[in-house]
Amino acid sequence: MKNILLCCDLDRTVLPNGHQPESPGARELFADLVHGGDILLAYVSGRDKTLLLEAIDKYNIPVPDYAIGDVGTTMYRIEDGHWSEMDSWAKHIAEDWHNIAPSEIHSYLADFNALRLQEDSKQGKHKLSYYVPVDIDTAALLGTIKSRLDEHAIHANLIWSIDEIKNVGLLDILPARANKLHAIEFLISQTGSSKSHTVFAGDSGNDLPVIVSDVPSVLVKNASADVQDEAWHTIEKNGNKNFIYIAQGDFHGLNGNYSAGIIEGLIHYHPQLEKLLSQVKPD
Numbered sequence: 605m606k607n608i609l610l611c612c613d614l615d616r617t618v619l620p621n622g623h624q625p626e627s628p629g630a631r632e633l634f635a636d637l638v639h640g641g642d643i644l645l646a647y648v649s650g651r652d653k654t655l656l657l658e659a660i661d662k663y664n665i666p667v668p669d670y671a672i673g674d675v676g677t678t679m680y681r682i683e684d685g686h687w688s689e690m691d692s693w694a695k696h697i698a699e700d701w702h703n704i705a706p707s708e709i710h711s712y713l714a715d716f717n718a719l720r721l722q723e724d725s726k727q728g729k730h731k732l733s734y735y736v737p738v739d740i741d742t743a744a745l746l747g748t749i750k751s752r753l754d755e756h757a758i759h760a761n762l763i764w765s766i767d768e769i770k771n772v773g774l775l776d777i778l779p780a781r782a783n784k785l786h787a788i789e790f791l792i793s794q795t796g797s798s799k800s801h802t803v804f805a806g807d808s809g810n811d812l813p814v815i816v817s818d819v820p821s822v823l824v825k826n827a828s829a830d831v832q833d834e835a836w837h838t839i840e841k842n843g844n845k846n847f848i849y850i851a852q853g854d855f856h857g858l859n860g861n862y863s864a865g866i867i868e869g870l871i872h873y874h875p876q877l878e879k880l881l882s883q884v885k886p887d
């Protein structure tokens with residue numbers, strides 16, 4: 605069994621696709637650490653399998669051992685380049701919906717005129733996705749949908765976001781258990797690992813439930829000030845302050861953004877890896 609389970613968000617955490625600059629060579633160093641450091645690697649992302657593969661190829665990042673995709677609704681084991689979906693996770697989250705198909709859940713919401721189904725490619729076995737006008741009273745809408753689903757004993761996780769380019773609201777209805785934190789806890793048990801041997805890295809609001817939990821976590825330096833403030837605010841209340849590290853930069857010549865922040869945080873929790881860093885990085 606590998607010693608460390610490293611779970612990473614992709615966009616703007618491993619992938620340098622934000623506004624801040626990436627340290628030159630940081631991704632190569634990240635790959636070297638993963639390969640040399642007895643690390644089991646998992647990506648945790650909103651992306652589906654196609655977009656996960658596209659990111660791995662485009663940014664030349666390590667192929668992971670596991671991938672949690674589609675906002676936590678799919679989980680894959682990757683062996684020798686072959687991706688197989690983990691039925692155990694699919695079965696686990698299906699219980700929240702009592703094996704009821706998304707099409708039937710859609711029929712429960714037929715009278716909600718504000719909801720427009722997204723394209724078939726955006727739907728999943730455990731994911732029902734809608735477009736919603738941005739100017740709607742979101743809190744009221746989500747509250748009413750939640751009550752309607754409760755009437756049918758559907759335990760759902762409603763994820764609201766905005767596509768700012770298309771100026772449209774996006775609503776994902778998922779099984780309640782299909783969230784990043786629970787998916788990581790499930791992966792820890794499936795791999796026979798433990799929280800103390802796990803590190804999570806993320807950058808944004810949808811990573812916060814893991815960041816503020818008792819899973820040792822890293823916020824990369826490019827995380828917005830709002831996300832950092834919210835993380836500290838929650839941690840002051842729940843007392844999980846030993847399980848968060850915010851990358852500072854100026855570490856082995858790295859700036860703390862994206863994969864540089866992951867490296868810095870990983871070594872914060874597992875200092876024995878630092879010697880590996882100096883071995884792989886010629887100064």
Ligand SMILES: [Mg+2]
Binds near residue numbers: 616
């Ligand atoms: Mg992200």
